[in-house]
Amino acid sequence: MRTALFVTCFNDTLFPNTGRAMVRLLERLGCTVDFPLGQTCCGQMHFNTGYQRECVPLVRRFTEVFDGYDAVVTPSGSCAAMVREYHGRVAEVAGDSRLAAAVRRTPPVYELSEFLVDVLGVVDVGAYFPHRVTYHPTCHTLRMLKAVRQPLALLRAVRGIDLVELPSATECCGFGGTFALKNADTSVAMCADKVRHVLGTGAEVLCATDNSCLMHIGGALSRLRTGVRTLHLAEILASTEDEPASAPRTAEGATHR
């Protein structure tokens, strides 16, 4: 099976460690991934903000870059949902039938937890992470991909983990892409409740399948000096005794490892 990693422009630029963890994890599981260098962005930010026209070249590039692979795996539930739900729409609105045909040929795009559990058929990925962790199901992973059980099953199988349930977990954190800027007040009000629930669990680490939501919640956790760090699911799953997940990302101190 020829598998390609779609790291997403956002992770590429801001959270490269998530991509590196993906590669390490998948290779450990005996799955070779390719990173086609022509990739850029799925167009989600433009599409969701109303700039559908600007999406067309991005969607075209996506179909070209991943053409011929058997599967695409990505560390973002919302980008996977964008490709699966809306790339066809972009082509349709643009009235571009060639592009529409290319979109239909796009290989299946999986969010990481779906790929591990549903495609590779693994739940125990041999990870070791001796920390108290709580999991926030991001909205697009939860409601668009409906990947509800996979991330939790993977986390439960991690050795040493103390996985605690997040109260009101399914409630949106208030990120919403440009919503966080356009409706900053409401966004922060929602984030405040999410932060309250996270702190209530006593977790050291908040985990999710989207770094965008984690950047938002983590930004508040960091601003409030809570000492709680955020980690993408890939980084927890890649973590082993020999190679533990590295230093905190958003707390005081280093941002990058």
Next chain:
Amino acid sequence: MNGTTFLGMPAFPRAARDALGDAQLRRNLAEATRTIRDKRAEAVGELPDWEELREAGRVLKEHTLRHLDRYLLQFEERVTAAGGTVHWARDAAEANRIVADLVRRTGRSEVVKVKSMATQETGLNTALEQAGVRAYETDLAELIVQLGQDRPSHILVPAIHRNRAEIREIFRREMGTGAVGDDPADTDALGDDPHELAEAARRHLREKFLRAEVGICGANFLVAETGTVVVAESEGNGRMCVSLPETLICLAGIEKVVPRWQDLEVFLQLLPRSATGERMNPYTSTWTGTADRDGPREFHVVLLDGGRTATLADPIGRQALNCIRCSACLNVCPVYERVGGHAYGSVYPGPIGAILGPQLRGTASAVDRSLPYASTLCGACYEVCPVKINIPEVLVHLRARVVDDSRRRPLPRLEGLAMAVARWALSSPRRLAGAQRMAAAAARLLRRDRPIRRLPGPLAGWTDARDLPVPAPESFRTWWRRTHP
């Protein structure tokens, strides 16, 4: 701004900021929405075939909308055959004029009303007042809004933003005014027990019912094959309004029609469980034409377009017309729960309001342009909607409409420029890598190794409460190139 209109509303983010600062409102809303959300989840969870029911509801609505012209004419024909009259109104003003004329012809200056979204939409009460007619709302929550000279903030529970103590104050102030049948002494002693408040409202309304000669209602459904108006409510006041007066006038949107009597089987299961978390709707009144010595002598139905035909023409936006006004989407919406209904600047608040308002009214005003953005696209609304309206899909579609309109304006907006730059940078991996190098260099130059705590301009909205990570010194693609030669 009068009690029931929203003219000159600021854009959503502004109005939301004010609402977010209202501690009492936040508490009232959080409590009320949580209670009703839990009740709904329980009532829906009981039905093993809920998903099939939703699909049936969606298919029925879609079919009806596709053949709306046919079903509307059939409805008119059946109403007429049953002794009623159908009137057609292009817009709110025409609808109000028709109703006011009908009332005037009866020679009466008072009407009793069943809670109705269509009459809220057209601002009927204000129009009647201008025509010298006093309209009494008889739904408890609607009465609270009317007496408080307030605006509705929820489709089903228009006074959801009020708590018991506030309601008692409104009743004390407004019922003890010496109007016929009111006893000031009683209202002074009024407590805030729900039963006591309901009893006060009951006494306040009783004599209005008995005196009323004209009743005005909306419709949850209009049955084409029988010419029947269906009104669903919980208090029994609606039953009184449609059966006691001599004249009954129903004002409803054209999308309320359903083809067959049997279709009610689906909707009368979907509606109560979604709306109030009840298995069955307490009072479902169905009214068909006139009958000798029973109920109204005169029966009128005013069918309102009000932007619906235009909405119907949009293949993606038209699903908003499926709505059966259950308000489940409001109750689960995390944005609505925090800012309440008034910020939406319309009688239709919450997720459905964000897709209905800008379609029925267009996107000329600041608030209507901002509504499609009043959502994180979390999808909780779509998940609960009993007729499966994909609200996030319509929101994104309407955002594109707002953006495309703004492209026609002479001055480019900052956001448009930012999006154009982003598109340029993302359109090739070389450019993206270049942008990443520049960002990393800037971070190095500013000697940032810590999160960013303050950003200028519109980006300050982020950093006011949240830190931002700096771009990584080495992007993923650079790392890959280095390690996978």
